[in-house]
Amino acid sequence: MKYFEAVILAIIEGLTEFLPVSSTGHMIIGSSFMGIASDPFVKLFTVAIQLGAILSVVVLYFKRFFKSINFYIKLIVAFIPAAIFGLLLSKKIDELLESPMAVGISLLVGGIILLxxxxxxxxxxINEEEDVTYLTALKIGFFQCIAMIPGVSRSGATIVGGMSQKLSRKVAAEFSFFLAVPTMFAATGKKLLDFYQDPKNIITQKEINLLLIGNVVAFIVALLAIKSFIGYLNKHGFKMFGWYRIVAGLIIIILLMTGHNLQII
Structure with a gap:
C-alpha cells in the first residue's frame, strides 16, 4: 500500500462511516479499483482506521459521554446483538466482505428503502436521547446486525431502526453515532487480534506510519462529515442518500455484469 492510497481510503472512511451509504462497501470498491484489496494489511487498514472515526464522535459529543451511567448501559444493550451475531457469523461475514456484487446489490436495495x-x-x-429505553436500544441493536452484510451501512440500518422505534431523525442519527463507538472499537480489536495471530503477518514501520496517517485523516474528515450530515438530515431527510445508493449500486452491478474485474481475488 502506498501513502496516497492510504489517504484515499481514509477519506472514504471518514466521509462514509456515519452516512447511510456504507463505508465498508465503499472501501471494498475503492481498494478493488486500486488493485490492493487482496493485501492482508489493507484489510486490516480498512478496519483499523475506524478508530479515527470513533474519536471524532467522542470529541464532538464529549459531554454526552460523561453524562450518566444509563447512557453506557443503553450502548452496551444495543451492542449485544452485534457482538453475538458477529462471533457466530464471522466466517460468513468475511466471505461477503470479498464480494463487490454483494455491495452493489445492498447499495441498490438500501437506496430504494431510503427513498x-x-x-x-x-x-x-422521542426527541431526546434520555427518553430511549433499554428495550428500544436493544431493538436498534438488532437492526445494526443487518449491516453485517457489506453495502447495507451500519449507520443507515441503525438510524432507520431508531426511526422505526419513534426516534426523531436527529436522535436516531446521534444514537447511531454513539453506538458506533463500542461496535467499531470491538471490530477493530478483533481484526487486530486476528492479524497478529497469523504468524505470516509482520507489520513494518511503514505500515505503522500508514495506520497513523489513515486514522488522522479519517478523524478529520469524519468530524466534518458528522456536523454536515446532522444539519442536512434535519432539513432534507434521506432521499439524496437513497438516490446516491441506487446510482452507485447500479454502476457496480453493471460493471460486474459486463465483465469488468472488480472481484477481489
Missing part, C-alpha cells in the same frame, strides 16, 4: 423512510416514520415521539 421511503421519511414517509414511513414521520411521527416521532
Amino acid at each position: 421511503f423512510v421519511d414517509k414511513w416514520f414521520n411521527k416521532p415521539t
